[in-house]
Amino acid sequence: MTRMPYYPGCTLKTKAQNYDLSTRAVFRELGIDLVELPRWNCCGAVFSLVTDDLLRQVAPITNLIRVQELQGTDSVDDPRLVVPCAMCFNVLKRANARMKDNPEDLKKINDFLYLESQPYRGEVQIIHTLELLKEISAKRIKEQVKFPLLGLKVSPYYGCNLLRPKDVAIDNPENPTLLEDFTQALGAEVVFNNRRLRCCGSYQTVSEKGLVADLVYDIIMGAARAGADLIITACPLCSFNLDWRQKEAMEAHSDHKLIPVIYYTELMALALGIGNGFGGEHFVDPQPLLQKFLEKEKGGI
Amino acid sequence: MNERFLRIKRIVLGPRNREFSKKVEELSGETVNLCEQCGTCSGSCPMVGEMDITPSFMMRMVQLGEEEVLESKTFWICASCYTCSVRCPRGIDPAKVAEALRQIKLRAALDFLDISKITEEEAKILPQIALVAALRKFTG
Amino acid sequence: MTQDLIPIYIYSRKYYVPEGSTIITALEYLGFKLKKGVGCKEGFCGACASLYRLKGDYKLKGGLGCQTVVQPEMQIVQIPFVPAPKAVYKIEELQPDPEIFVRYYPELYRCLSCNTCTKICPQELQVMDFVQAAVRGDFEQVANLSFDCIMCGLCSARCPAEITQFNVAMLARRIYGKYLMKKSTFLEQRLKEIESGKYEEGYRELMSLSQEELKNRYFQREIDFQIT
Missing domain, CATH: 3.40.50.11810 (Rossmann fold)
Structure with a gap:
């Protein structure tokens, strides 16, 4: 079993539980154990498209700090974050890219998140469940x-x-x-x-x-x-x-x-x-x- | 298309127009003057039938700095599907321009969506993702 | 006994108060008439919520007036009340379904996960975590994380999404208590015993005691903390 960090998102915990449960079951069958992030929060569902509202980028970044925290423990083998929800995937991946491209923005967000155990370092990789299936191969x-x-x-x-x-x-x-x-x-x-x-x-x-x-x-x-x-x-x-x-x-x-x-x-x-x-x-x-x-x-x- | 936007009028470009264009450019991070009015965005948009002006018309109004574009419902009907973003031959992202226009309205405390109007019947079935997304796009 | 006086600012005006005072005792020392913004003075009622800034720190902090000790050059204002929508419902007619948040507090879904609520909470609760638990309909998590909430309202006053965290949590705790929490068998058993008159004689005996005897009994009582 390869253990990987997993971000289900709000809807997979409520109206789309069938997506959450079937995703976990299928990957378990294929040798991947999805480890749910501790204390994850809503990613915001839609990526904010304007240049100056960093506050709306905070939610996805907090989740990526959770991934770092999980990577620091002995509970995952493959460090990449697995996301099944298409909307969460879009938001997390774009916010991540924006932080990589704009170190100034990342610094501002890290300063804002002073209560967190560690700053976000901008290195988490995000992978959609379909991409993971492609890796496993048809x-x-x-x-x-x-x-x-x-x-x-x-x-x-x-x-x-x-x-x-x-x-x-x-x-x-x-x-x-x-x-x-x-x-x-x-x-x-x-x-x-x-x-x-x-x-x-x-x-x-x-x-x-x-x-x-x-x-x-x-x-x-x-x-x-x-x-x-x-x-x-x-x-x-x-x-x-x-x-x-x-x-x-x-x-x-x-x-x-x-x-x-x-x-x-x-x-x-x-x-x-x-x-x-x-x-x-x-x-x-x-x-x-x-x-x-x-x-x-x-x-x- | 709404007649209001179709009527022929003489446009005099003044400093105020440039100010508005610049504001939208800053918010969206897009260079609106790159748009050459080819209409690919309008032809690709799945929502265009419901809009009062087409996405390319919206781009033109922003180029000219016509603040009247803020009274259009085009940018509220946009569902951020990014079809225009992947197809624009000039590499502009009209979805970001629409978001900038939404933000100009929302930052003036002019909400588009009244959440108290969600019926009990809808509350039972709507998924969290729809509510979070709509509230982020339509309320300030 | 002489005490050193330190300068503080209340509503932007400078005053000198004894070192070691709490915000409330400082206000009393200065002769403010406290009709609102004060309650139990023991840190339980949440009536004396205050905002303050310390010298040389840009952070706006929240605290209970009765628990926060003043520091030199501290700027203070009381926030006795925060206007908030309050759901009116019959709990028997509700279901433990996240749909109730959409109906009563739809602004909940505006949460930006900015964590501002957690930063200001005088009870040091993980406020954002329970708001997020509410977003995903996890009543148990909301109830556990918000258990020590004293409804002071500071989170709501600071929230950029204009959520009333404390009322959302109250609704969730009520639903959790009514429908989801494991029922306490001890309580039901004890209620039955009381109804059947098992303790009548004991009460009568206590009522007949003099004050002196009651005090003696109180100090001699056996304390059993083994109850689980």
């Missing part, structure tokens, strides 16, 4: 698959925060293949949705539900036209919008087709044979589809 994942997801038509959805802007992108921002490669390794059929990189509406969901529902309709219908049974995501906010805003999309568009949305780690857990019971609240329940699939698989063996 080949090794394929070897560990117990129930190949034969015949399941899966449409990967990337959203924004993993691919844009370029300097934080985990893959080619205009033509990524990470989720596709890995879905294929699980034995599922990848269907191509040409809306897979389109924004789901993000935080507009709080005040502009209808607008988000229209975007979601467009994305879901793209997947439906491609023949998808299921959509996979790596972001709790994409997941929420794509799933729950189908209610409004359905009310506004009579031809809307309901498609369930799950996290890629849940799909992986299914194929690796480590479970289907990670809970999670859904508007479009994926269980009928997944249950039917499991029965077919088990019947065949």
Whole structure:
């Protein structure tokens, strides 16, 4: 077991517990023990884009100090911080880069955080769970698959925060293949949705539900036209919008087709044979589809 | 597009215009004068249909230092998806310009979002990440 | 007995007070009439919250007036009250779900994790840590970390996100106590014993004692700290 620091983020502790639990289970199966940071705090969810508001960069940096603290103990082998939430990943990685590029800013923040046990030194490396899976390699994942997801038509959805802007992108921002490669390794059929990189509406969901529902309709219908049974995501906010805003999309568009949305780690857990019971609240329940699939698989063996 | 922004008018550039452009440039860290009005950002924007002026129009107004741009809802509709940021052929980040305009409003204590209006039904389902993000973008 | 006098500033005016005074005793010494901003004088009630700066230090500090000893050239102001929204609810109708924070204190999600609240807290609580625990719906953590909160309000006065940390924590502690905390079997057992009249005779005996006898009994009592 390789132990690595792990930052779950607020939503993975509440509305997206299924993402947290399935991520830990999947990596444990692949030989990686995710060690949750002690006393971590909310990263801020969105990276502040203006030049002069260092206060909004404090939250991600405090978390990176927690990583340093953990590295100083004997509880991790690989020092890189693993982040599954796409939005947290974007914020942490960009804040980290900003500190590296602006030592003056880092000094100001360290002065401000005088109660901390140590200043941030700007050396923590941040890695997204999908990048970690890429390192483990699709080949090794394929070897560990117990129930190949034969015949399941899966449409990967990337959203924004993993691919844009370029300097934080985990893959080619205009033509990524990470989720596709890995879905294929699980034995599922990848269907191509040409809306897979389109924004789901993000935080507009709080005040502009209808607008988000229209975007979601467009994305879901793209997947439906491609023949998808299921959509996979790596972001709790994409997941929420794509799933729950189908209610409004359905009310506004009579031809809307309901498609369930799950996290890629849940799909992986299914194929690796480590479970289907990670809970999670859904508007479009994926269980009928997944249950039917499991029965077919088990019947065949 | 909102008629208010479309009407033809004579623009006289004075020191106040330059001051406004400079303020946005300082806040965003972007050189707005690099924009050559090609429209790639507007063509790429997933939210453009809901906006009263297009992102490239917003950039033009900032170039000219027209403070009226602050009355547009374009930068509030922006969801920070960074599609324009990766595609701009001039290497400008219009998402940062939109953030600068939001900050100018928010720093004048003009909040865009009233959190007390979130219904009980929505409170039950909204994930933390949506609330934190919206409050950071829409309240000062 | 003569005591050395030291200079301090109260509401920016210079006064001389005996060395070793607390903020409250200094105010009393100077003849201020304290109608607000003073309470138990034992560091428990949180009514005497004060802000101060020490000479040569840019840091704005918070302390309880009754517990903070004045130092030469210290600048002091009392903050007896901080306006705060307060949730009104029937606890029986609430669920231990983070949704209640969205309903009653949605500004909670504006937290910038700047730690300013922790820096000012006179009780030296990890205020930001419990605010963050509330953000992720961890009621137990909020209850444990905020247990010693005396609701002085300094955190809220300093918060750039305008959160009322102390009221959020109070709501969380109530929910935790009502729905999540392990119930104490001792308490229920003892309540039953009291209701069944087990201690009636003992009480009657105590009531009949003279003051002198009561004092004797008090000092001779056995103290058992083994209770867990």
